[in-house]
Amino acid sequence: MTAPLIRIDTLSKRFQSGGGLFAKPRAMMAVRDVTLSIGKGEVLGVVGESGCGKSTLARLVLRLIEPSAGRVTFDGTEITALPPAALRKMRRRMSMVFQDPYSSLDPRHSLTEVLAEPFRVQGETLPPEQIPQMLEAVGLPATFAQSHPHQLSGGQRQRVGIARALALRPDFVVLDEPTASLDVSIQAQIIALLADLRDRLGLTYLFISHDLGLVRYFCDRIVVMYLGSVVEVLPDTRTAPRHPYTQALMASNFAPDPARRRMIEPLTGEIPSPFALPPGCAFATRCPRASDLCRQKAPALGGDAAHPVACFHPL
Amino acid sequence: MSALLDLDGVGVSIGRLALLEGISLTVERGQVLGLVGESGSGKSLTAMAAMGLLPLIGGRVTQGSVRFDGQDMAAMTEAQRRALRGGRIGFVTQNPMTALDPVQRIGEQVDVVSRLHLGLDRKAARARTLDLLTQLRIPEAAVVAEAWPHQLSGGMKQRIVIAMALAGDPDLIIADEPTTALDVTVQAQIIQILGNLVREKGVALLLITHDMGVVAQVCDRVAVLYAGRLAEEGPVRPLFAAPAHPYTAALIGCIPQDGMAKGSLTGIPGAVPSARAFPPGCRFHPRCARASDLCRSAPPPITPQGDGRVACHHPGAAR
Numbered sequence: 316m317t318a319p320l321i322r323i324d325t326l327s328k329r330f331q332s333g334g335g336l337f338a339k340p341r342a343m344m345a346v347r348d349v350t351l352s353i354g355k356g357e358v359l360g361v362v363g364e365s366g367c368g369k370s371t372l373a374r375l376v377l378r379l380i381e382p383s384a385g386r387v388t389f390d391g392t393e394i395t396a397l398p399p400a401a402l403r404k405m406r407r408r409m410s411m412v413f414q415d416p417y418s419s420l421d422p423r424h425s426l427t428e429v430l431a432e433p434f435r436v437q438g439e440t441l442p443p444e445q446i447p448q449m450l451e452a453v454g455l456p457a458t459f460a461q462s463h464p465h466q467l468s469g470g471q472r473q474r475v476g477i478a479r480a481l482a483l484r485p486d487f488v489v490l491d492e493p494t495a496s497l498d499v500s501i502q503a504q505i506i507a508l509l510a511d512l513r514d515r516l517g518l519t520y521l522f523i524s525h526d527l528g529l530v531r532y533f534c535d536r537i538v539v540m541y542l543g544s545v546v547e548v549l550p551d552t553r554t555a556p557r558h559p560y561t562q563a564l565m566a567s568n569f570a571p572d573p574a575r576r577r578m579i580e581p582l583t584g585e586i587p588s589p590f591a592l593p594p595g596c597a598f599a600t601r602c603p604r605a606s607d608l609c610r611q612k613a614p615a616l617g618g619d620a621a622h623p624v625a626c627f628h629p630l
Numbered sequence: 631m632s633a634l635l636d637l638d639g640v641g642v643s644i645g646r647l648a649l650l651e652g653i654s655l656t657v658e659r660g661q662v663l664g665l666v667g668e669s670g671s672g673k674s675l676t677a678m679a680a681m682g683l684l685p686l687i688g689g690r691v692t693q694g695s696v697r698f699d700g701q702d703m704a705a706m707t708e709a710q711r712r713a714l715r716g717g718r719i720g721f722v723t724q725n726p727m728t729a730l731d732p733v734q735r736i737g738e739q740v741d742v743v744s745r746l747h748l749g750l751d752r753k754a755a756r757a758r759t760l761d762l763l764t765q766l767r768i769p770e771a772a773v774v775a776e777a778w779p780h781q782l783s784g785g786m787k788q789r790i791v792i793a794m795a796l797a798g799d800p801d802l803i804i805a806d807e808p809t810t811a812l813d814v815t816v817q818a819q820i821i822q823i824l825g826n827l828v829r830e831k832g833v834a835l836l837l838i839t840h841d842m843g844v845v846a847q848v849c850d851r852v853a854v855l856y857a858g859r860l861a862e863e864g865p866v867r868p869l870f871a872a873p874a875h876p877y878t879a880a881l882i883g884c885i886p887q888d889g890m891a892k893g894s895l896t897g898i899p900g901a902v903p904s905a906r907a908f909p910p911g912c913r914f915h916p917r918c919a920r921a922s923d924l925c926r927s928a929p930p931p932i933t934p935q936g937d938g939r940v941a942c943h944h945p946g947a948a949r
Contacts, residue, residue, distance in 0.1 A: 364813035365784075468901045498668040499840060499884040503897030510893060525814060528843075532886030532895060567818040569843030571885045573866040576847055579822045582815050585783060 319352035326385030343589040345371040360534030368543040410480040414492040416472035470501035557629040639694030664849035670902040671855040717747035720795030722805040726787035730779040737775030743797035785816030857913035864938020874945035
C-alpha cells in the first residue's frame with residue numbers, strides 16, 4: 316500500500332437521544348473505536364446495513380460532525396484539532412457526494428450556481444470559462460449550465476453532485492451511497508464515471524455502500540461494519556470472508572444467474588437495539604457460530620494485520 | 631387450464647397520455663412471474679391494472695382485457711373488485727413503514743382482513759393471525775400481535791404486511807418491490823419466504839422488482855418491460871442464459887458479479903424516455919447498440935422465441 320493519505324485513530328461517536336422533563340436520555344455508540352488508514356489513490360469501501368455507523372464514519376472523517384473520541388489525520392495534519400479557519404482551508408482538498416441527488420441540490424439554483432457554491436464558501440469566484448469543462452468531465456453537455464435540477468434525471472443530478480464535489484480539485488472524496496437511489500442501469504454508469512475520474516485525477520475515495528457486490532466490484536479494500544464497530548477488513552476483493560456476518564452479507568447477494576440458485580440460510584434473530592447492545596459480540600444474537608464466550612465478551616479486531624477480523628470463531 | 635391472471639394486450643392511459651401498450655402476461659397457480667424494468671417502465675402501473683386500481687390515479691384501461699380466474703375485471707362491479715382485493719388477490723407494498731397503521735396494534739390490522747374477507751369472528755380471526763405469523767417465522771407471535779408497528783424492525787413489518795396479504799387466503803399475491811426498502815440480509819429472508827409460499831400453498835406470485843438477481847433467485851418466468859411496452863418474456867433459465875432482447879442483456883449486465891473485471895460494468899447509456907416523448911419505432915433504439923434504420927421507424931412486433939416472446943427487430947441468437 317502507498318503512504319496513507321488518511322489515518323483514522325480510535326475514532327468514536329456517541330449520540331444521545333430522548334431525555335426531557337421525565338425521560339432519561341439514552342446513549343448509543345454510532346461509531347466505536349475505529350482505526351483505519353486510506354492510502355493515496357486507494358478506493359476504500361465501507362459496507363454494512365442501516366444503522367451500522369457507516370455514514371456517521373464518513374461524516375466524522377470529513378469532520379462534518381465532531382467525534383466523541385479519537386483523531387483523524389489528513390496528509391499529516393490532524394484535522395480533528397484544526398481551528399475553523401484552517402479546517403475550511405483544508406476542506407478544499409476533501410469533499411463529499413451525497414446519497415440523494417434530489418435533496419442534495421438546491422432546486423432554486425441553476426447548475427452554474429450549484430458549481431459556484433464550493434468557490435463561494437472558500438471566498439473565491441468560479442471562473443466562468445471553467446463551467447463547460449466541469450460539466451463535460453462528468454458527461455453532461457455544456458448547454459446544461461443554466462438548467463435547474465428539476466429539468467434533470469436522477470442520474471444527471473448525481474453527475475452534477477459529482478461535478479460539485481470535484482470543483483475545487485480535491486484529493487479525497489467521500490462517496491456516501493452515491494448510487495443507492497438510482498436504477499441499476501444508471502448506477503453502473505455512475506460507477507464507471509467515478510472509476511474513470513479516479514484514474515484521470517488520481518483521487519482517493521471512501522466509498523460507503525450497503526451493497527457488498529458493488530463494493531467488491533469497485534473497491535480495493537473493504538471494511539465491514541456492524542452496529543458501530545469494524546468486524547472485518549478484507550485486504551482485496553477476492554479474499555474469502557472470515558467473519559460470519561460478512562459471509563451472511565455475501566450470501567444475501569443473488570447472482571443474476573438462475574443456474575446458481577441456492578437455498579438461503581436466513582439469519583435468525585433480530586438486530587439488537589443500538590441503545591441496548593448485548594454484553595458480548597453484537598452479532599451473537601444472529602450468528603450461527605455463537606458460543607457462550609461470544610455472548611459474554613466482545614471480540615477485538617485482530618489476527619492477521621492485513622486481514623483483521625473481530626470474531627472468536629472465524630471461518 | 632386457463633391462467634389465474636391473464637392480461638391480454640392491455641393498454642393504459644392517464645388523461646391523453648398512453649403509458650402502457652399491448653401488455654400481455656399470464657400468471658399460473660404455483661408460479662412466480664417476475665416483472666422487471668427500470669423506473670418508468672410501467673411495472674407498478676401493470677400491477678395496478680391487474681388489481682383494477684387504475685381509477686385511484688385517474689387511469690383507465692384503453693385496450694385489451696384483464697381476466698382474473700377467467701372473469702373479465704372490467705365487467706365486474708366495483709364491489710366485486712373490492713372483494714377480490716385483499717381476498718383472492720393479496721398485495722405487498724414496497725414500503726412496510728407506511729403500509730401499517732401506526733395507531734393500531736399489529737394483530738388487529740391482520741385480524742381485520744380475515745374478518746372482512748373470510749367472515750371469521752374475532753376469536754377465529756386472531757387464531758388465524760397467530761398461525762400466519764408463526765408460519766412466517768415470527769418468534770413469539772402472540773407478543774408481536776399485541777405490539778405497535780413502531781416497535782418492530784423493517785423486516786418484521788414487511789412480514790406483517792405479507793401476513794396481511796395472506797390473511798384473506800389469496801390465490802394471487804402481487805408484490806411491488808417488496809424488499810427494496812429493506813437491508814440486504816433481510817431481503818434474502820423475505821425473498822425466501824415469498825418463494826416458499828408459492829411452493830407450499832400453490833399461490834401465484836407476481837413479483838415486481840428492478841433487481842435481476844432477485845429474479846434469477848426466485849422467479850419461474852420473467853417479463854421485461856421497457857417504456858410501457860413488453861420487451862421480452864420467457865422462462866428464466868433460457869432468458870438469462872441467452873437474452874434475446876438487447877435491453878434484457880443490458881439489465882443483466884448492470885449487476886456487479888464476483889470475478890467481474892474492473893471497468894466491465896458500463897450500464898445502459900441514456901435514460902428511460904418520458905411518456906410525453908416516447909421515440910418513434912422501437913422505444914429502446916436511442917440506447918441500443920444494435921439499432922438500425924428499421925428500429926428507428928417501425929415498432930418491432932412481438933414474436934415467439936423459444937418458450938417465450940420478444941419484441942426486437944434484431945434479437946440475439948435463438949434460444
